[in-house]
Amino acid sequence: DQQVKQNSPSLSVQEGRISILNCDYTNSMFDYFLWYKKYPAEGPTFLISISSIKDKNEDGRFTVFLNKSAKHLSLHIVPSQPGDSAVYFCAASVGGSNYKLTFGKGTLLTVNP
Amino acid sequence: KAGVTQTPRYLIKTRGQQVTLSCSPISGHRSVSWYQQTPGQGLQFLFEYFSETQRNKGNFPGRFSGRQFSNSRSEMNVSTLELGDSALYLCASSTGTVTDTQYFGPGTRLTVL
Numbered sequence: 001d002q003q004v005k006q007n008s009p010s011l012s013v014q015e016g017r018i019s020i021l022n023c024d025y026t027n028s029m030f031d032y033f034l035w036y037k038k039y040p041a042e043g044p045t046f047l048i049s050i051s052s053i054k055d056k057n058e059d060g061r062f063t064v065f066l067n068k069s070a071k072h073l074s075l076h077i078v079p080s081q082p083g084d085s086a087v088y089f090c091a092a093s094v095g096g097s098n099y100k101l102t103f104g105k106g107t108l109l110t111v112n113p
Numbered sequence: 114k115a116g117v118t119q120t121p122r123y124l125i126k127t128r129g130q131q132v133t134l135s136c137s138p139i140s141g142h143r144s145v146s147w148y149q150q151t152p153g154q155g156l157q158f159l160f161e162y163f164s165e166t167q168r169n170k171g172n173f174p175g176r177f178s179g180r181q182f183s184n185s186r187s188e189m190n191v192s193t194l195e196l197g198d199s200a201l202y203l204c205a206s207s208t209g210t211v212t213d214t215q216y217f218g219p220g221t222r223l224t225v226l
Contacts, residue, residue, distance in 0.1 A: 002155075036217075043117065043203055043217025044156075089156060097211040099146060100169045103156035 003027045004092050006104035014112055019077040021107050023090030026071065030092035034101065035064060035075045038087045047088075048075070051096060080111045115140065117206050117218035125224045131192040134221045138185050138206030144168075145187035146215060147179060150201040162187055163209050191223075199225045 005024045013019045021035075031052040036044035050057040050064045050073070057064050063076045077084055087108050091101040118137045126132050138145050146169075147159040158171040162181035181187045185206075191198055201222050205215035 041219060043205070043219050045217070046214045091156075095211070098207065098213060098215055099144075099161050099211060100158050100171065101148075101156075101215075102158070103148075105155035 001026075002105075003030075004090055004102050004104040006088075006090055006107050008107050009105075010108040010110070012110045012112060013080050015082055016079045019075075019080045019084065019109055019111065021075040021077075021088050021090075021109065023073045023075075023104055024071055025073075025092050027092070027094075027102070028071070029094045030102070032093045032096045032098075033064070033066060033073050034091045034093075034098070035062075036089040036091060036103075037084075038089065038106070044089055077109075080109075082111050082113050085109060085111050117204060117216055119202075119204055119218040119221050121221060122219065123222045123224075125226060126194050127226050128194055128196060130194050131190065132194060132223060134189045134191075134202055134204075134223070136187045136189070136204035136206070136218060138187070138204075139216055142206040142208055142216075143185050144207045144209040144213075144215075145181060145185065146205045146207075147187070147189050148203045148205070149173075150203060150220070151197075151199075156203070159189070194225045196225050199223060 034049040035047040038044040066073045087106040090104040144163045146161040161169040179189045201220045203220045205217045207213040
């Protein structure tokens with residue numbers, strides 16, 4: 001049973017436009033959510049996180065939105081750059097922890113020049 | 114500061130064999146987590162070691178085991194290999210504080226024939 005779902009395996013956007021990556025979860029015990037980015041032949045790199053007590057967190061071009069009632073979160077990248085092309089993983093945990101993360105299967109983002 | 118290193122990067126084994134993978138964390142980090150990435154299941158948490166003790170455990174069979182040494186280096190062992198164990202095995206290190214960011218290594222690609 002996939003507790004964290006990223007229903008779009010891939011997304012293609014034009015440089016300069018907004019990229020929106022979506023993630024749904026089923027486990028209501030999750031209270032901490034993270035986004036990781038992964039380039040080929042490298043390990044995932046932490047991007048941004050959000051606690052369930054918030055509904056938005058921003059870091060530069062990256063903003064994560066959390067809708068607890070819908071059990072949905074999204075990552076917005078504005079403006080998108082070709083260097084953002086990578087696989088993006090959504091992850092969740094219980095107890096506000098960075099450990100024992102449950103990951104989605106990832107979304108491949110391609111930003112076209 | 115050197116990143117997380119994993120050895121070997123690639124490994125080919127046959128069914129029934131056993132394998133040991135190694136992870137050297139970032140200097141000063143005391144926590145090491147292991148994840149398995151497969152196309153079908155995505156990234157799944159195996160276990161986490163902190164100060165030579167297993168602190169968290171995922172839902173994998175007992176064929177998957179690990180240990181951590183006094184210098185924080187960690188090894189993961191898989192016994193009686195099955196075809197389904199073919200995956201990218203990632204390790205991540207952090208200082209050990211539950212809210213601290215995890216830094217991933219590039220992974221070991223294991224192929225079981």
